[in-house]
Amino acid sequence: MDEEILRQRVEAARVGHLATTRPDGRPHVVPCCFVVVGDTLYSAVDAKPKSTLALQRLRNLAANPSASLVVDHYDEDWTQLWWIRLDGAARMLEAGPERAAAIDALTAKYAQYVDAPPPGAVVALDVETRRAWP
């Protein structure tokens, strides 16, 4: 698969699925919005209706920073299926210039954030490996 196509597919994806590992070793997965800046993915705990559940991913990453995010396309024509998975280590950004730049990038990608900027922590996933299928 062409490198440029893979890059475009990841950048264009409106939603990804982020897996983390709970402190007891069980896996955890949530859909999330994200943006790519260089080799880092940024995802915010945003102003969508929140509950304490929304923070499980942050508790997991505090105990084990490994994270895996997959973007994919589902189609009833199974010859059109694809996914791209990005694995790496996550950092939590509570404040500072990198968080501010991430919020700017998220807002440029998602107009929904313009009127409701993400108030909470930003997860920065530094991508170490990428796998694509098929």
Added chain:
Amino acid sequence: MDEEILRQRVEAARVGHLATTRPDGRPHVVPCCFVVVGDTLYSAVDAKPKSTLALQRLRNLAANPSASLVVDHYDEDWTQLWWIRLDGAARMLEAGPERAAAIDALTAKYAQYVDAPPPGAVVALDVETRRAWP
């Protein structure tokens, strides 16, 4: 959220995202087709183009049977977003009547399997907990 709506959303979903934990503790996530039978989800390693990558989920589950599958709806109107996550323990079905019944159920849900029945193992995820958002 109404119990019947949650059940219908899970049953109707054409794709889910399955998270497992690698033997080294890192998380792993792949999109997958699945079917619900009672309180168990079944997913096959099917006849879509395969590679050795397709088996990572099976290696993970052999070492740690905990699994998490999320179904969700993305919409640019963020008031319409939802997800439902199902967590439990997975069993690997290599042969036998439960595997055969799972293949029948998968084929009834996905016409794509009629001409290409899944040749490999079936993952049976016995659901222990369910979380819904919002």
